[in-house]
Amino acid sequence: MKILLIGYGKMGKTIEELALAKGHEIVGKLTHENAGQLSGFNSTNTDVAIEFTHPEAAFDNISYCLKNGIPVVSGSTGWQNRFAEASESCKENNGSFFYASNFSIGVNLFFHFNEYIASRMQQYPDYAVQIKEIHHLQKVDKPSGTAITAAEGILKSYPELNGWALEENATDEKLPIISERLENVIGTHVVRYATAIDEIELSHVAHSRTGFASGALMAAEWLPGRKGVFGMKDLLNL
Numbered sequence: 001m002k003i004l005l006i007g008y009g010k011m012g013k014t015i016e017e018l019a020l021a022k023g024h025e026i027v028g029k030l031t032h033e034n035a036g037q038l039s040g041f042n043s044t045n046t047d048v049a050i051e052f053t054h055p056e057a058a059f060d061n062i063s064y065c066l067k068n069g070i071p072v073v074s075g076s077t078g079w080q081n082r083f084a085e086a087s088e089s090c091k092e093n094n095g096s097f098f099y100a101s102n103f104s105i106g107v108n109l110f111f112h113f114n115e116y117i118a119s120r121m122q123q124y125p126d127y128a129v130q131i132k133e134i135h136h137l138q139k140v141d142k143p144s145g146t147a148i149t150a151a152e153g154i155l156k157s158y159p160e161l162n163g164w165a166l167e168e169n170a171t172d173e174k175l176p177i178i179s180e181r182l183e184n185v186i187g188t189h190v191v192r193y194a195t196a197i198d199e200i201e202l203s204h205v206a207h208s209r210t211g212f213a214s215g216a217l218m219a220a221e222w223l224p225g226r227k228g229v230f231g232m233k234d235l236l237n238l
């Protein structure tokens with residue numbers, strides 16, 4: 001496949017390595033410096049774009065692909081306020097759009113178990129629920145996209161909670177998310193149910209970016225030829 005990498009940072013480079021090993025061709029590698037070259041790509045020279053950039057850049061990159069007939073896989077986080085608009089653009093353009101806040105199979109299993117555990121724990125109100133995420137110092141958004149997806153999975157079973165909030169802004173009716181930034185942490189997520197007596201935790205710890213990159217590549221191989229908005233539940237049948 002002819003793959004366009006929109007974003008050639010930590011994720012773009014890891015995806016490139018896996019894609020080349022699988023015999024794919026990289027037709028472009030876009031960063032801040034050459035972002036203007038995006039206008040040279042279209043459905044005649046690109047089979048699929050993989051977009052891992054920045055909260056400020058993701059929506060425009062995805063829109064460009066959808067308007068120009070390029071199936072697009074995006075993992076950028078921190079732009080969820082425009083996700084509905086991107087989905088609408090996908091419909092209007094009869095496009096192909098795959099989004100995941102986290103592409104690793106392990107995290108998607110974690111999401112699945114998280115929803116099940118929340119549905120059971122909701123019956124034990126003594127247990128206070130919270131999420132903690134830890135990432136490297138370069139991460140620009142907080143909380144992580146993964147923590148937000150996990151929060152949404154919990155909130156389905158906790159109608160008494162009115163959304164999530166970062167711990168520093170949380171009130172009693174919000175699901176608190178603690179965000180920590182530490183050197184060289186790839187991505188750690190923990191859901192904790194605690195009383196004064198004991199606690200129960202579900203955690204996922206990424207040891208490298210390979211899981212994110214291989215999931216994104218799997219999505220890129222799967223997407224072309226399918227029309228609509230898709231996610232990991234579609235790919236993994238979870």
Ligand SMILES: NC(=O)C1=CN([C@@H]2O[C@H](COP(=O)(O)OP(=O)(O)OC[C@H]3O[C@@H](n4cnc5c(N)ncnc54)[C@H](OP(=O)(O)O)[C@@H]3O)[C@@H](O)[C@H]2O)C=CC1
Nearest residue numbers: 007008009010011031032035053057075076077101102103
């Ligand atoms: N869904 C998932 O599984 C995962 C998601 N992520 C998310 O992916 C995103 C990228 O992460 P990561 O690779 O670690 O970040 P990096 O900062 O390492 O790389 C970002 C890349 O995007 C480029 N970029 C920024 N703006 C634009 C633009 N307008 N057009 C083209 N390229 C642009 C940067 O260019 P330059 O270097 O010139 O600034 C850089 O090459 C983040 O939002 C992160 O949260 C990360 C890991 C997994």
Ligand SMILES: O=C(O)C1=N[C@H](C(=O)O)C[C@H](O)C1
Nearest residue numbers: 077101102139144145146187
């Ligand atoms: O920025 C990162 O590095 C990561 N971002 C994603 C997120 O915000 O959830 C996924 C992963 O945790 C790594």
